[in-house]
Amino acid sequence: xxxxxxxxxxxxxxxxxxxxxxxxxxxxxxxxxxxxxxxxxxxxxxxxxxxxxxxxxxxxxxxxxxxxxxxxxxxxxxxxxxxxxxxxxxxxxxxxxxxxxxxxxxxxxxxxxxxxxxxxxxxxxxxxxxxxxxxxxxx
Amino acid sequence: xxxxxxxxxxxxxxxxxxxxxxxxxxxxxxxxxxxxxxxxxxxxxxxxxxxxxxxxxxxxxxxxxxxxxxxxxxxxxxxxxxxxxxxxxxxxxxxxxxxxxxxxxxxxxxxxxxxxxxxxxxxxxxxxxxxxxxxxxxxxxxxxxxxxxxxxxxxxxxxxxxxxxxxxxxxxxxxxxxxxxxxxxxxxxxxxxxxxxxxxxxxxxxxxxxxxxxxxxxxxxxxxxxxxxxxxxxxxxxxxxxxxxxxxxxxxxxxxxxxxxxxxxxxxxxxxxxxxxxxxxxxxxxxxxxxxxxxxxxxxxx
Numbered sequence: 001x002x003x004x005x006x007x008x009x010x011x012x013x014x015x016x017x018x019x020x021x022x023x024x025x026x027x028x029x030x031x032x033x034x035x036x037x038x039x040x041x042x043x044x045x046x047x048x049x050x051x052x053x054x055x056x057x058x059x060x061x062x063x064x065x066x067x068x069x070x071x072x073x074x075x076x077x078x079x080x081x082x083x084x085x086x087x088x089x090x091x092x093x094x095x096x097x098x099x100x101x102x103x104x105x106x107x108x109x110x111x112x113x114x115x116x117x118x119x120x121x122x123x124x125x126x127x128x129x130x131x132x133x134x135x136x137x138x139x
Numbered sequence: 140x141x142x143x144x145x146x147x148x149x150x151x152x153x154x155x156x157x158x159x160x161x162x163x164x165x166x167x168x169x170x171x172x173x174x175x176x177x178x179x180x181x182x183x184x185x186x187x188x189x190x191x192x193x194x195x196x197x198x199x200x201x202x203x204x205x206x207x208x209x210x211x212x213x214x215x216x217x218x219x220x221x222x223x224x225x226x227x228x229x230x231x232x233x234x235x236x237x238x239x240x241x242x243x244x245x246x247x248x249x250x251x252x253x254x255x256x257x258x259x260x261x262x263x264x265x266x267x268x269x270x271x272x273x274x275x276x277x278x279x280x281x282x283x284x285x286x287x288x289x290x291x292x293x294x295x296x297x298x299x300x301x302x303x304x305x306x307x308x309x310x311x312x313x314x315x316x317x318x319x320x321x322x323x324x325x326x327x328x329x330x331x332x333x334x335x336x337x338x339x340x341x342x343x344x345x346x347x348x349x350x351x352x353x354x355x356x357x358x359x360x361x362x363x364x365x366x367x368x369x370x371x372x373x374x375x376x377x378x379x380x381x382x383x384x385x386x387x388x389x390x391x392x393x394x395x396x397x398x399x400x401x402x403x404x405x406x407x408x409x410x411x412x413x414x415x416x417x418x419x420x421x422x423x424x425x426x427x428x429x430x431x432x433x434x435x436x437x438x439x440x441x
Binding site: 007012018023026028029033034035041045046047053056 | 191
């Protein structure tokens with residue numbers, strides 16, 4: 001099994017080396033990314049994480065409730081339009097967040113036990129001792 | 140013995156692409172490019188310089204090498220008919236599938252790196268369709284592995300117990316499902332049109348649009364290797380028993396060639412599906428594979 005990882009690394013290294021060897025002394029030009037001839041591309045035109053996931057997530061729209069905010073262009077000479085999409089994680093929203101909220105609520109309820117006064121902590125030790133002794137006696 | 144299997148694939152994969160191209164040309168009444176054209180193309184591209192986009196980083200420049208290395212590593216597990224693969228262990232099916240996924244991931248990462256909206260579009264479509272093709276793929280491979288009692292590609296597809304009587308309906312269903320998956324994963328019609336010139340209709344080609352020179356040669360070669368991988372599995376599914384290993388190997392090669400002809404015929408006859416229908420197409424593949432597994436389980440192991 002280790003052979004696979006080893007051969008993968010070796011093959012990658014060999015291919016990168018072959019590429020470097022082949023390109024030595026050859027023309028290596030730089031050019032703009034192909035944009036179908038459009039003259040003014042900007043970084044805002046590339047695919048975001050939300051748009052990358054959209055084809056897969058659009059298959060089950062009731063499971064993944066996308067929130068889409070659209071402001072459509074209106075009229076013959078529209079002055080602006082905007083589109084925002086947000087795909088919340090359903091497992092996060094319906095399982096993990098309620099569970100974490102419940103745990104945090106219990107923790108918050110227990111918070112008054114911890115105020116930093118030594119006499120209260122000594123009282124807790126005394127109460128625990130009394131409880132254990134009672135348990136010993138009654139069991 | 141084990142070294143021979145990958146060498147067969149490495150040598151003959153571009154010829155399979157040539158067969159597909161020739162089939163498409165003959166079906167369209169043309170003579171078409173010669174069978175060995177892809178070898179010439181690869182050689183020509185390896186001799187060229189490179190043009191790299193100004194917005195691309197090392198991810199883009201390294202992606203084709205990683206992709207080809209991953210496909211070549213997957214080749215180490217593939218039986219070529221009766222020829223045993225050099226590496227085989229229980230569970231290597233899953234490693235095989237994810238080496239191919241690593242190859243695709245490298246291409247997707249390189250495509251997103253250019254910052255082009257076309258390549259992002261192709262990358263997102265390719266990622267979505269391959270995610271949807273996974274159930275069918277694993278049902279076929281897993282079902283076959285369960286039926287033949289070994290969770291490795293060599294046990295499932297090669298070896299002596301390859302074709303057993305009485306399991307023909309299940310094998311035919313699996314072959315049908317696997318052919319659908321082959322067309323989807325290798326970006327063939329009806330999922331993607333490899334001959335289109337319109338970027339908005341491309342899926343795989345637009346991901347590799349900005350590559351040139353040796354990188355493009357690596358990508359074309361890894362695409363042909365991947366098609367050989369899937370065709371070899373498809374041919375091994377339907378390979379009959381034969382008396383000698385030599386005859387079996389020749390039948391295997393003929394089977395791969397016939398797979399190429401089938402792909403070429405499908406490409407000549409059909410048009411590409413609407414993109415919103417591709418999930419249904421992949422669902423059909425998964426349903427066929429599921430029925431095949433049910434048949435195998437109901438009929439006992441063949």
